[in-house]
Amino acid sequence: xxxxxxxxxxxxxxxxxxxxxxxxxxxxxxxxxxxxxxxxxxxxxxxxxxxxxxxxxxxxxxxxxxxxxxxxxxxxxxxxxxxxxxxxxxxxxxxxxxxxxxxxxxxxxxxxxxxxxxxxxxxxxxxxxxxxxxxxxxxxxxxxx
Amino acid sequence: xxxxxxxxxxxxxxxxxxxxxxxxxxxxxxxxxxxxxxxxxxxxxxxxxxxxxxxxxxxxxxxxxxxxxxxxxxxxxxxxxxxxxxxxxxxxxxxxxxxxxx
Numbered sequence: 001x002x003x004x005x006x007x008x009x010x011x012x013x014x015x016x017x018x019x020x021x022x023x024x025x026x027x028x029x030x031x032x033x034x035x036x037x038x039x040x041x042x043x044x045x046x047x048x049x050x051x052x053x054x055x056x057x058x059x060x061x062x063x064x065x066x067x068x069x070x071x072x073x074x075x076x077x078x079x080x081x082x083x084x085x086x087x088x089x090x091x092x093x094x095x096x097x098x099x100x101x102x103x104x105x106x107x108x109x110x111x112x113x114x115x116x117x118x119x120x121x122x123x124x125x126x127x128x129x130x131x132x133x134x135x136x137x138x139x140x141x142x143x144x145x
Numbered sequence: 146x147x148x149x150x151x152x153x154x155x156x157x158x159x160x161x162x163x164x165x166x167x168x169x170x171x172x173x174x175x176x177x178x179x180x181x182x183x184x185x186x187x188x189x190x191x192x193x194x195x196x197x198x199x200x201x202x203x204x205x206x207x208x209x210x211x212x213x214x215x216x217x218x219x220x221x222x223x224x225x226x227x228x229x230x231x232x233x234x235x236x237x238x239x240x241x242x243x244x245x246x247x
Contacts, residue, residue, distance in 0.1 A: 015168035022166075022198075040198075040229035047200040051167040097238070106167070107205035109237045116236040 005031070006070035012062045013054040013083070021050040021067055028069050029077055032139040041117040042077065042137055048110040049081035049133045055106060057085025057131060075139045076119075082132045088125040095123065147195075148173050150180050157186035159210070162195030165230075170202035174209055181213050189214050194225030203230060204237045211243050222246060 007028050011017045022043040029042050046067070053065045066082040088094045095115075100108030115121045120136035146169035147162040159177060163169075181189065191210060196203070207223060214221040222244035226234055234245055 018166045018168050019164065043198065044200055044229065044233060047166050107201045107208060109201040109204050113201050113233060113236050
């Protein structure tokens with residue numbers, strides 16, 4: 001699928017970067033002229049994916065989180081959040097609603113919300129190699145909404 | 146993210162303002178736990194009218210407040226959630242467990 005524009009970002013897995021990541025995602029997506037609701041959906045999904053990387057990939061250390069965004073043909077925004085952390089042993093289980101290995105500030109709803117707010121969600125993970133979460137969102141033109 | 150509160154006649158109202166994410170959630174939770182312990186209210190209203198963004202950390206916060214209130218036989222509910230925060234609440238399904246007044 002032909003891409004028309006892209007960005008790549010890398011930042012340490014510090015929770016202060018959650019706000020930065022979703023602001024950067026919103027700034028990049030703005031060129032697609034999304035609605036306020038679509039922009040909110042993108043910010044929410046990015047916040048969930050980046051928080052998962054920060055909380056679960058590197059529980060006892062600071063590691064690198066990469067975020068790649070590209071605009072594909074057909075007004076599709078693709079976002080990939082990649083870490084090189086410990087990986088998810090059972091992706092299917094991790095994606096079940098309310099399943100969480102995080103602290104009391106986590107609800108286990110992250111993947112549910114990513115799936116609900118985006119048009120596509122794919123999670124690939126391997127132990128000690130990390131996790132790649134790829135999400136797609138089709139931006140409807142304002143005339144269609 | 147800012148948390149302020151008011152108390153009257155057994156009812157504690159928590160006003161959440163700004164953006165609520167994982168980075169903000171732990172401090173907000175500590176603050177709210179202390180406030181609930183101080184007042185030991187019968188009811189706790191979580192007013193999300195000033196919240197411009199929340200992710201699933203907000204869901205965890207609501208569930209925690211509900212549990213805190215349940216421990217002392219009280220009740221908690223959510224009011225004034227709008228736009229993006231309301232959409233997160235709807236997607237999570239917690240409105241089946243906790244009253245959400247729109």
